[in-house]
Amino acid sequence: DGGITQSPKYLFRKEGQNVTLSCEQNLNHDAMYWYRQDPGQGLRLIYYSQIVNDFQKGDIAEGYSVSREKKESFPLTVTSAQKNPTAFYLCASSTGTGGSQPQHFGDGTRLSIL
Amino acid sequence: RKEVEQDPGPFNVPEGATVAFNCTYSNSASQSFFWYRQDCRKEPKLLMSVYSSGNEDGRFTAQLNRASQYISLLIRDSKLSDSATYLCVVGGNNRKLIWGLGTSLAVNP
Numbered sequence: 001d002g003g004i005t006q007s008p009k010y011l012f013r014k015e016g017q018n019v020t021l022s023c024e025q026n027l028n029h030d031a032m033y034w035y036r037q038d039p040g041q042g043l044r045l046i047y048y049s050q051i052v053n054d055f056q057k058g059d060i061a062e063g064y065s066v067s068r069e070k071k072e073s074f075p076l077t078v079t080s081a082q083k084n085p086t087a088f089y090l091c092a093s094s095t096g097t098g099g100s101q102p103q104h105f106g107d108g109t110r111l112s113i114l
Numbered sequence: 115r116k117e118v119e120q121d122p123g124p125f126n127v128p129e130g131a132t133v134a135f136n137c138t139y140s141n142s143a144s145q146s147f148f149w150y151r152q153d154c155r156k157e158p159k160l161l162m163s164v165y166s167s168g169n170e171d172g173r174f175t176a177q178l179n180r181a182s183q184y185i186s187l188l189i190r191d192s193k194l195s196d197s198a199t200y201l202c203v204v205g206g207n208n209r210k211l212i213w214g215l216g217t218s219l220a221v222n223p
Contacts, residue, residue, distance in 0.1 A: 042201075042215040043158070058210070090157055099205040100146045105157040 002027045006091050006106035012114045013078065013085060021076045021109045023091035032074035033092040033103060036060065043090065049074055078111065086112050115140050117212045118204050124218040131192045135217045137202030138184045146205035147178055149187050151198040152216065158201055161187075192221045 004025045013019045025032065034046040045058030049068040063082025068074055074093075078085045088110055092103040120137045127133045139147075147164035162169065164176040164185050175188040185204075189196055202214035 043213040045210060048210070088155075099210060101205075102148050102160045102163060102203075103211060104160065107157050 004091060004093055004104060004106035006109050008109060009107070011109055011111045013111060014114050016080045018077055018079050019111070021078070021089055021111070023074045023076065023106060024072055025093045026072060027093055027104065029093035029095050030071070031094045031096065032068065034066065034074070034076045035090045035092065037088045037090060046076065117141060118202055118214040120202050120214040120217045122215060122217060124220055126220045126222060127192055128222055129192060129194060132188065132190045133192055133219065134186055134188045135200055136184050136186050137214055139204045140183070141204070141206050142183060144204045144206045147185050148203040149176055150201040150203060152201055153198050161200070194221050194223060197221045
């Protein structure tokens with residue numbers, strides 16, 4: 001079955017630690033996205049990538065980094081510079097460029113601070 | 115004004131009721147429109163795209179009013195399983211989707 005796989009489902013970060021969230025898709029989609037969702041709030045875009053080896057900052061990129069070395073993979077690193085990392089992180093993908101196509105989501109990673 | 119605005123609800127309706135949600139958007143150049151549903155602590159899932167002529171999928175009907183810059187979602191014969199948060203999403207020519215905060219629906223037995 002085609003889909004988007006995020007791992008791990010739950011992640012705990014210690015102070016000063018960088019952690020990496022995995023996102024893999026086998027939908028052959030060109031575009032991939034990372035969002036953050038806080039309780040009672042909407043989705044906020046962290047980073048997005050429309051093609052391999054290229055990515056752009058979203059609305060809240062500070063404290064995060066990404067890479068897009070393969071079409072299928074778009075890992076997100078939450079760095080120690082992100083002071084409030086506790087949130088639900090969602091990875092999505094879409095065909096073509098994002099503004100006109102619907103996005104499809106993985107089932108998310110919940111990140112908490114120890 | 116927010117780029118995409120929704121009434122947060124909650125809407126509490128009995129099973130079998132018809133319920134409608136509206137969503138307004140601020141960018142008149144917006145070109146694509148979607149409704150997603152999100153269950154508690156789960157990822158958003160695409161419910162339906164919204165086309166200019168309006169479209170229907172079973173009990174769900176979506177409509178677009180470009181002149182007034184709003185989209186609507188109508189759910190007929192509500193089921194308990196329709197209880198969720200419904201997200202209005204608008205896309206423009208800036209290659210990003212803008213997400214509303216969602217409308218919460220609770221269908222009661």
